[in-house]
Amino acid sequence: MNSWLLIAVIWAGSALVMAALWAFSMRVRNVGFVDVGWAGLMALAALLVGALGEGSPMSRSLVAMFGSVWGARLCLHLLHRVLNEEEDGRYQALRAAWGGSPSKFFWFFQGQALVVALFALPFVAAAQNPSFHSGLCTVLAIVVWLGAMVGEGVADRQLTRFRADPANRGQTCRTGLWAWSRHPNYFFEWLHWFSYVLLAVGGGLFWLSLVGPVLMFAFLYRVSGIPWTEAQALRSRGEDYRRYQQETSAFFPWPPRRAPRSPE
Structure with a gap:
């Protein structure tokens, strides 16, 4: 299928699913289902691109596997949290802030449908590669994908265990990967998108594969990832989280530093 027609199909299908999910979320009063829907739709988009793309069978198979496994794992993790x-x-x-406005949330959900289509572009770029190479780039793509999956899964489990302990209520997780990055799950989610860049090397749509890491970094670092999450963390954990910000890298894993002492 033509690349742009495929993206249009993904956008239209995502818009319909998000409309239904919006209605359900308004009924149960939990907007968190939008994240579950986004991850699940990304998994389905990868499978669709793998099935209908015009590249080599191996390129399409790897895209379908990479995207569907990543999206399904994230979807199930978020669903467990929301439930x-x-x-x-x-x-x-x-x-x-919106006064609970259903119409504003409707367009918020539709915005996420558009984001699904945008992040399907790297899938298409990799799956449309007709000259699949079984050399270094493919090996690196598999290594990057595996590393990102393991890293994100470990970070999510560490945070889940920390939050499950009532003794940690109101405190900030500083264990494991969370001692090296305030958002290790975001870092590994971003890293995952480089696997499609590597798979797209040599293809005519290589430039589209760059949308993944570039756009994901912008969303996570400047738009709806770190800014939203940290604003909420400061509201709920106050001084403890401010100290964590001083001690720990925001995104890229790095050894923690000692926070400056307050003057007495």
């Missing part, structure tokens, strides 16, 4: 915790504080704040 077992109250609505994310970020969305509670958004609900308060």
Whole structure:
């Protein structure tokens, strides 16, 4: 299928799913389902691109596997959180700012459908590569994908265990990967997108593969990732999180530093 037609199909399908998910979320009063839907739709988009892309069978197979496994794991992780915790504080704040307006949330959900289509572009770039290479780039793509999957999974499990302990309520997780980065899950999610860049090397749509890491970094670092998450963390954990910000790298894993002492 033509690349742009494929993206249009993904966008249209995502818009319909997000409309249904919006109606459900408004009924149960939990906007967190938008994240579950986004991850699940990314998994389905990877499978669709793998099935209908015009590149080599191996390119399409790797895209389908990489994207679907990554998206399904993230979807199930987020679903467990949404079903077992109250609505994310970020969305509670958004609900308060918007006065609970259903129409504003509808367009918010539709914006996520557009984001699905945008992040499907790297899938298409890699899957449309007709000159699949079984050399260094492919090996590196597999290594990057595996490293990102393991890293993100470990970070999520460490945070889940920390949050499950009632003794940690109101405190900031500083164990494991969270001692080296304030958002190790975001870092590994961003790293995952380089696997499609490597798979797209040599293809005519290589430039589209760069949308993944570039756009994901912008979203995570400047738009809806770190800014939203840290604003909520400061509201809920105050001084403890401010100290964590001073001690720990925001995104890229790095050895923690000692926070400056306050003058007495």
